[in-house]
Amino acid sequence: MGKKQASKMQIKNIADKLGLSVSTVSVVLNGRGDQVRISKETQKKVLNAAKEINYQPNIYARRLRQAANEEAPYVLALFWRRDNLNSRLGRFLEGIFQTIDLKELKIELVVQAYEPGNFMTYMDMLSSNRFSGAMICGLNEEEQKALEEREITIPIVFIGRDSQIYHSVLMDSYRTGEECAACMNLSGVKSAAFLGFEKTGRAERLMEAGFLFGCRSHDVVAKEEWNPRIEKSSYEIGYQTAKQMLSDMELPTAWLVADCRLATGIMAYCRDVGICVPKDLRIIFFENSPLLRYNRPALSSVDIPSQEMAKSALDILILAGESRMDIPIRRELLPIYQIRESSGLEQEENYK
Amino acid sequence: MGKKQASKMQIKNIADKLGLSVSTVSVVLNGRGDQVRISKETQKKVLNAAKEINYQPNIYARRLRQAANEEAPYVLALFWRRDNLNSRLGRFLEGIFQTIDLKELKIELVVQAYEPGNFMTYMDMLSSNRFSGAMICGLNEEEQKALEEREITIPIVFIGRDSQIYHSVLMDSYRTGEECAACMNLSGVKSAAFLGFEKTGRAERLMEAGFLFGCRSHDVVAKEEWNPRIEKSSYEIGYQTAKQMLSDMELPTAWLVADCRLATGIMAYCRDVGICVPKDLRIIFFENSPLLRYNRPALSSVDIPSQEMAKSALDILILAGESRMDIPIRRELLPIYQIRESSGLEQEENYK
DNA sequence: CTGAAAGCGCTTACAG
């Protein structure tokens, strides 16, 4: 059953072994034995033999035959990093299926989880055109380069990475940072900071740059050297970071925090020393957790628009299917804003 | 491109139209035109014609042909409710892919999202054996009944629902409730309650029963009429519910709460009136959010073991593939315990 | 009750 070392066993093998014809075996195996009035005895023999050699039908052959009069579906591959199978994937899939519904597409979605750094394993499936199209998320630079060197003929969309060769859909991180600044009520704010991680990617650095630029253009002091480089998320680190920063900065201030899991620590410190959010400290977190909204003050967040990204990616594949694209399409999307009390802005809920 | 109304267009159509042979067209379409030295002109003609008739290759035919010497993969269908595409799906997929890796299986995973109440649409795919096996999650009773009446030959595992006909994997909710009671430090606890929803399913009622039974067997008073029937999750409802309940109950008490999104409201009320968790109130929430652990006190939770369920489901399918099962297999799993400070137990982290 | 034959749509040697 799918074990790599399993031998190739087919209906013909069973038929030969039993001295029956291929059709008889096929009928029995499909559960139509009674219907076609194959003797109970023969049926039993077939079933046993199938069991014995661990027969697994070739689904592709079956489908090719059965679906003779149907339209062949578009087989879409979604490559996703194995270490990142979380709610973001759920929302991405939601986007895919919504689009499928909306446009009445006939798509079969195959999810392939790959070990980070081990994408090459799947390269052959792409270059031998085993899918109608593919979306690839979470590739590292080397892998992307290797993929770009092989000329793949099926349309490919990169999710969250830019490409000169293939299509791509990403979040506009710089503008996100900028707009987060705009989302905060910056009147009266004296200083601003971006709380990011030590080891981080291009997207976070862009967001930081955008945020600082946005604040400065409102005459808010924002020095890059203020921004802490956090090692990882924890309550204590959130608490300590807040403590340290607030001792340096002049209230009120505005923060964009790279990970909402720092929220509890930061908010606890504020509570402990009587810093009022949003009066003294405006704050927006990156990435969303349902619990943020249930906090008091309700905490603001910006999040990757996974659903929109899926939609765009699928749109691109459709387009690429309909007309051979010479130039890669590139779409940059804005995030999902959950602007709530902590930002200092009046309105609850969606900013846009 | 996958549109339902698209006409069936094949290589042969292109070949006929252009007065070329099928092989020439095929070679060009696969990007091997230069390699086989098809004239540029012919290539262009082919490509244009393909574009024009919006040609989409039949992936099944291609695979059948190409993979002649490979073993055909096991095609696994995962049916998931469209309105539930969240992090639970992510963890479920993680379980699947881990098992695939561990057992070195060759499986192609097809994800099918279905509209709740509309599962029947996919019935034909199951009864015509278009998959090697299927996992079905989130079915309602009618749908399950309809599916059980059709005799499907491919192995099927229900996720989260019991069945007399097909295999099933579920969480043991009653025992979960019981064990939650056991997880709390019940010495000195005077009363206990289960905070559940107005409209809810069998699983939650079982958990409630188990929890109350568990508390009572430790001589903790637990009256079913104390248990509130919550309408939905919000900060305010959490706050008000806590207020109301704590006015009736004698401290210290133990609570199992059906939804962690009530946590912020409940904890805020406790803070406001000086109720100390876990000294006065032991508390465990159902379902997990990363933010729970980052609270102080760190909040305990029990969560659906989606990953384990996926593993078990795949194990069952493998078994069913290897030997024709006459009796449905049924596996009940225990949840994931994240027992932290709020339960009153000493140890941090995993209970088991 | 069982078997021989056709054919699903494609790719790949092979021949020219």
Add this chain to the structure above:
DNA sequence: CTGAAAGCGCTTACAG
């Protein structure tokens, strides 16, 4: 540079 033929593994009329 292009075409004719074989064949992937299966199911489905059809014939007996």
